[in-house]
Amino acid sequence: MTKRRVTNNHERSALSRREFLIRSGALGVAGVSLPALLAACGGGGGGGNSLLFDNWPLYIDPSEDGLVGSVERFSKASGVNLTYTESYNDNDEYFAKIQPLLGTGKRIEPDLIAPTFWMAGRLINLGWVDKLPLGDVPNKKNLEDNYVKPPWDPTGEYSMPWQAGTAGIAYNIDVTGRELKSTADLFSPEFKGKIGMLTEMRDTMGLILMSQGVDISTISSFDQAASSFDLLAKAKSDGQIRAFTGNDYIDDLVSGNYAACVGWSGDVLQLGKDSPNIRFVVPEEGGTLWADVMVMPKGTENTDAVAKWLDFVYDPVEAAQITAYVQYFSPVKGVQDELAKIDPELAVNPLVFPDDATAARLKSWANLSEDVDAQFADAFSSITGA
Amino acid sequence: MLALRANGAAISTRADRVGLGALIVAAICLVALGAGWFDGPLNAVIVLVLALVVVGVLVLAAIGGPEARRLLAPYGLMKPGLLWMALFFLAPVWSLVRISLSTKESRFSVQYDFNWAWQNYSKAFSDFGGQFQRAFLYALIATVLTIAIGYPVAYVIAFRGGRYKNVLLGLVVIPFFTSYLIRTIAWSTILADQGPIVSVLRSLGLVGVFEFLQIMENGKLLNTPAAVIGGLTYNFLPFMLLPIYVSLEKIDPNLVNAATDLYSTPTAAFRKVVFPLSMPGVFAGTLLTFIPAAGDFVNAQFLGNPNTTMIGNSIQDQFLKQNNYPVASAMSTVLMVSITALVLLYTRFFGTEELA
Numbered sequence: 204m205t206k207r208r209v210t211n212n213h214e215r216s217a218l219s220r221r222e223f224l225i226r227s228g229a230l231g232v233a234g235v236s237l238p239a240l241l242a243a244c245g246g247g248g249g250g251g252n253s254l255l256f257d258n259w260p261l262y263i264d265p266s267e268d269g270l271v272g273s274v275e276r277f278s279k280a281s282g283v284n285l286t287y288t289e290s291y292n293d294n295d296e297y298f299a300k301i302q303p304l305l306g307t308g309k310r311i312e313p314d315l316i317a318p319t320f321w322m323a324g325r326l327i328n329l330g331w332v333d334k335l336p337l338g339d340v341p342n343k344k345n346l347e348d349n350y351v352k353p354p355w356d357p358t359g360e361y362s363m364p365w366q367a368g369t370a371g372i373a374y375n376i377d378v379t380g381r382e383l384k385s386t387a388d389l390f391s392p393e394f395k396g397k398i399g400m401l402t403e404m405r406d407t408m409g410l411i412l413m414s415q416g417v418d419i420s421t422i423s424s425f426d427q428a429a430s431s432f433d434l435l436a437k438a439k440s441d442g443q444i445r446a447f448t449g450n451d452y453i454d455d456l457v458s459g460n461y462a463a464c465v466g467w468s469g470d471v472l473q474l475g476k477d478s479p480n481i482r483f484v485v486p487e488e489g490g491t492l493w494a495d496v497m498v499m500p501k502g503t504e505n506t507d508a509v510a511k512w513l514d515f516v517y518d519p520v521e522a523a524q525i526t527a528y529v530q531y532f533s534p535v536k537g538v539q540d541e542l543a544k545i546d547p548e549l550a551v552n553p554l555v556f557p558d559d560a561t562a563a564r565l566k567s568w569a570n571l572s573e574d575v576d577a578q579f580a581d582a583f584s585s586i587t588g589a
Numbered sequence: 590m591l592a593l594r595a596n597g598a599a600i601s602t603r604a605d606r607v608g609l610g611a612l613i614v615a616a617i618c619l620v621a622l623g624a625g626w627f628d629g630p631l632n633a634v635i636v637l638v639l640a641l642v643v644v645g646v647l648v649l650a651a652i653g654g655p656e657a658r659r660l661l662a663p664y665g666l667m668k669p670g671l672l673w674m675a676l677f678f679l680a681p682v683w684s685l686v687r688i689s690l691s692t693k694e695s696r697f698s699v700q701y702d703f704n705w706a707w708q709n710y711s712k713a714f715s716d717f718g719g720q721f722q723r724a725f726l727y728a729l730i731a732t733v734l735t736i737a738i739g740y741p742v743a744y745v746i747a748f749r750g751g752r753y754k755n756v757l758l759g760l761v762v763i764p765f766f767t768s769y770l771i772r773t774i775a776w777s778t779i780l781a782d783q784g785p786i787v788s789v790l791r792s793l794g795l796v797g798v799f800e801f802l803q804i805m806e807n808g809k810l811l812n813t814p815a816a817v818i819g820g821l822t823y824n825f826l827p828f829m830l831l832p833i834y835v836s837l838e839k840i841d842p843n844l845v846n847a848a849t850d851l852y853s854t855p856t857a858a859f860r861k862v863v864f865p866l867s868m869p870g871v872f873a874g875t876l877l878t879f880i881p882a883a884g885d886f887v888n889a890q891f892l893g894n895p896n897t898t899m900i901g902n903s904i905q906d907q908f909l910k911q912n913n914y915p916v917a918s919a920m921s922t923v924l925m926v927s928i929t930a931l932v933l934l935y936t937r938f939f940g941t942e943e944l945a
Contacts, residue, residue, distance in 0.1 A: 295910040306699040396807040439895045459783045588898040
């Protein structure tokens with residue numbers, strides 16, 4: 204299979220645009236069943252070169268309600284046989300899964316993964332990712348300025364953001380009975396046993412640290428965070444916290460098991476008009492700003508396909524389609540204008556395009572050194588109890 | 590020629606020892622392969638030794654005559670089971686114990702240095718003592734509850750089931766055709782704060798009573814110790830009920846008639862005849878329930894809160910999230926050893942000779 208991929212790569216790079224158009228035309232004539240057939244082959248890829256992108260669940264616009272999803276649009280436009288999987292569920296779990304392979308110089312199956320920025324930083328430091336083929340990505344000029352050479356990827360050669368967003372407070376107003384504004388509300392006795400926290404340490408601890416007046420963008424030692432960890436430990440042993448969860452917190456929030464929890468902006472927006480009682484707020488003490496970034500695990504062979512994909516999703520027209528569905532911050536310039544054409548309401552939503560007042564409250568984490576990161580992780584896991 | 594024959598006869602008469610020796614050598618070879626004692630070409634030598642031993646015994650059986658075959662037979666019959674255990678039980682346990690006494694040179698390294706690192710064990714006890722205690726406490730309560738629920742049901746099915754016996758047994762087992770995970774997650778919907786049970790309790794004004802009984806906390810049923818224990822009880826009920834049913838089913842009803850003929854009251858007949866005869870079922874059910882329940886992590890994860898985590902959750906977290914194989918292995922070893930000790934103790938009090 205590997206060998207076939209190599210020859211396919213070679214073929215692709217030799218194809219001119221005209222030949223390519225003819226080929227897609229032929230595919231069109233062959234009928235709709237052919238792409239389905241190719242997809243059914245799985246992994247190997249038939250006519251074009253192939254790409255396997257392993258991403259977080261519900262993180263791209265699907266083909267539904269008469270709309271053609273990005274995966275399908277890309278496959279059609281580029282001829283690349285894109286396999287899009289959603290098995291990236293948790294940074295630590297994924298790391299534990301790939302470590303035995305990448306740590307011993309073997310390659311993993313996906314050509315592209317989208318770890319959260321701090322995990323990408325770790326992978327870059329460990330040398331487990333390859334440089335992106337940015338020379339073949341003309342649209343990289345559309346990368347928003349604040350993601351150019353970010354702290355986790357100081358040379359900017361290894362990663363490109365997929366989506367960004369903020370962690371703040373998500374709450375069910377039917378249960379709280381009032382609007383929430385502050386991280387301190389999560390520790391209010393009136394919500395005892397009805398508060399959820401994320402297992403993602405940087406989001407949960409980020410909010411608490413900011414509420415304690417610690418600047419997470421400059422934090423460099425565990426001592427600065429010790430009292431905030433104590434606060435969380437006390438809330439846990441007092442029974443204030445109902446559970447530490449990953450993506451699944453949203454069910455507990457909607458069903459009313461949680462009054463409030465630490466949550467991600469896009470999740471709440473995605474619920475949309477069906478659940479008007481679920482609200483999201485960037486706490487007045489501050490919310491965390493994060494990004495999930497695309498990196499190529501070491502040894503990826505399908506670099507041409509990766510370049511085509513990066514170029515595709517950094518086209519503001521295409522990126523706007525993704526934003527319209529996932530409703531997170533887009534790292535692509537020009538998305539707001541394009542989005543205004545398809546969803547004018549969303550294009551002015553401050554939780555998708557933060558206004559200056561909101562933006563001022565958002566902070567992103569400093570790059571922690573490996574030892575400090577280990578201290579934070581240990582302290583956090585001893586509280587989450589699992 | 591004569592010497593050879595004499596030699597052959599000697600081997601034939603001692604064929605049982607040869608069989609035993611071959612079995613032990615083969616088992617050691619498999620453990621060595623499975624646990625990766627050696628690397629590179631030495632492994633090929635071990636495979637060769639393994640093949641020689643197996644073939645050698647077969648050859649001996651073929652040329653040794655009926656007497657040798659008779660002596661070799663028990664070892665031959667033991668071979669599949671023992672070799673399976675060597676490769677899939679002994680070898681992993683060896684690796685587990687070895688890693689539990691190792692350290693990693695750096696946090697993200699995949700190499701473990703074996704250096705008698707007992708601190709992994711002290712960390713397992715100091716950091717996760719609470720989880721160990723909870724695991725055994727919850728498993729114990731759940732086991733007692735499964736006996737309390739399962740025994741009467743098994744009794745009714747065995748003695749009063751009549752022609753509906755199989756249907757009733759089917760009703761017990763059918764829910765368990767669904768995945769374990771899905772059944773547990775379903776409970777989180779049933780026990781939810783706005784779910785059916787809590788709503789009924791609330792409208793009946795019974796929340797206060799349940800809170801007094803420590804079954805509910807803060808008006809919630811889900812994410813409490815009671816929910817975790819309830820989940821364990823529900824999920825392991827068939828493992829208790831079925832062995833009890835089997836041992837009750839075997840009891841001849843005439844024994845009860847005989848007891849009543851001898852002026853025993855029905856209660857005394859149950860206490861002195863039926864219950865002692867059903868003990869093997871209770872014993873087997875207890876082992877089948879307690880052991881997996883003590884290591885369970887699913888119920889605590891979906892039905893518990895951060896203060897009800899069991900040792901299974903911690904082991905899973907250390908293995909799959911913290912990447913801390915040494916401490917996770919130490920915790921697994923402690924769990925295995927303590928369960929074995931508890932089972933031995935239990936066997937000593939209740940005896941296995943009743944497991945007839």
